[in-house]
Amino acid sequence: RLVFDMKKSPAEVFDALKNQTVDLVLTAHPTQSVRRSLLQKHSRIRNCLVQLYSKDITPDDKQELDEALQREIQAAFRTDEIRRTQPTPQDEMRAGMSYFHETIWKGVPK
Numbered sequence: 001r002l003v004f005d006m007k008k009s010p011a012e013v014f015d016a017l018k019n020q021t022v023d024l025v026l027t028a029h030p031t032q033s034v035r036r037s038l039l040q041k042h043s044r045i046r047n048c049l050v051q052l053y054s055k056d057i058t059p060d061d062k063q064e065l066d067e068a069l070q071r072e073i074q075a076a077f078r079t080d081e082i083r084r085t086q087p088t089p090q091d092e093m094r095a096g097m098s099y100f101h102e103t104i105w106k107g108v109p110k
Helices: 010-018 036-052 059-078 089-107
Strands: none
Touching: 036 059, 036 089
């Protein structure tokens, strides 16, 4: 609405936006509620479920996915939700890169 009120054409808006830059800043947060290892397990569970609900799944694939899903759920239940040691700077960096890869990068249109 603001662009409309300013009476800017689509070309003017495009020209203004095409040279914009975005700098991502990832900061460590001591109260991170879900560990990276658990997030990765959740991602694998989600992937199994997506494949299980695809229309062109074979009975053999379904059985393999059911077994993989069961393994991932069991592994998630065995994973400690709380980090028992203070993370190193390298741990923090890996966590930040994991978030970037698993959320931000996957959300960027190709």
